[in-house]
Amino acid sequence: MINLSRKRKKPLIPMSSMSDIGFLLLIFIMLISLINQRHEVPISYPEAQTLEKTQEKDNLEIWVDRRGEVTVEGKRLGMAELEAVIAGTLAEKPETRVHVIADRETPYRNVDRVVKVLQRLQHRVVSFVVKEAL
Numbered sequence: 001m002i003n004l005s006r007k008r009k010k011p012l013i014p015m016s017s018m019s020d021i022g023f024l025l026l027i028f029i030m031l032i033s034l035i036n037q038r039h040e041v042p043i044s045y046p047e048a049q050t051l052e053k054t055q056e057k058d059n060l061e062i063w064v065d066r067r068g069e070v071t072v073e074g075k076r077l078g079m080a081e082l083e084a085v086i087a088g089t090l091a092e093k094p095e096t097r098v099h100v101i102a103d104r105e106t107p108y109r110n111v112d113r114v115v116k117v118l119q120r121l122q123h124r125v126v127s128f129v130v131k132e133a134l
Helices: 016-035 079-092 108-120
Strands: 059-064 070-072 075-077 097-102 126-128
Touching: 059 079, 059 108, 070 079, 075 079, 079 108, 097 108
Parallel strands: 059 097, 097 126
Antiparallel strands: 059 070, 070 075
16 A cells, blocks of 8 residues: 655745845845935025925926036036037927026026027026025
8 A cells, every 4th residue: 555645845935045135125225216316516595585386307407506617417517518418308308397506606697608508499498496585
């Protein structure tokens, strides 16, 4: 007579690979959070009496510091480079709103250089970012 009953073994789950998976997930999350970082330039915002809130998505932020240096996404650009970046962004996403963020101490001629680039490209959806006056 043949005994057909076998003792069942408990399934083994390798726990050592779980720590590897957790570590890889941690690295992935850290990299993704670095990609979505906003590149800010330290400036003193100008004030305004009335504000209008604009969309928070699909913005191209152009930072102008008090020395007149123009920064987009953490990179300092000249006017020709700025024009290429704006044109490329608008070609990809025409609904993009341009936010000009200038320091309170920035001479207007530096902001006007950015405005003239936008005029050349005939882009009219522009916001000047300010903070509310107290």
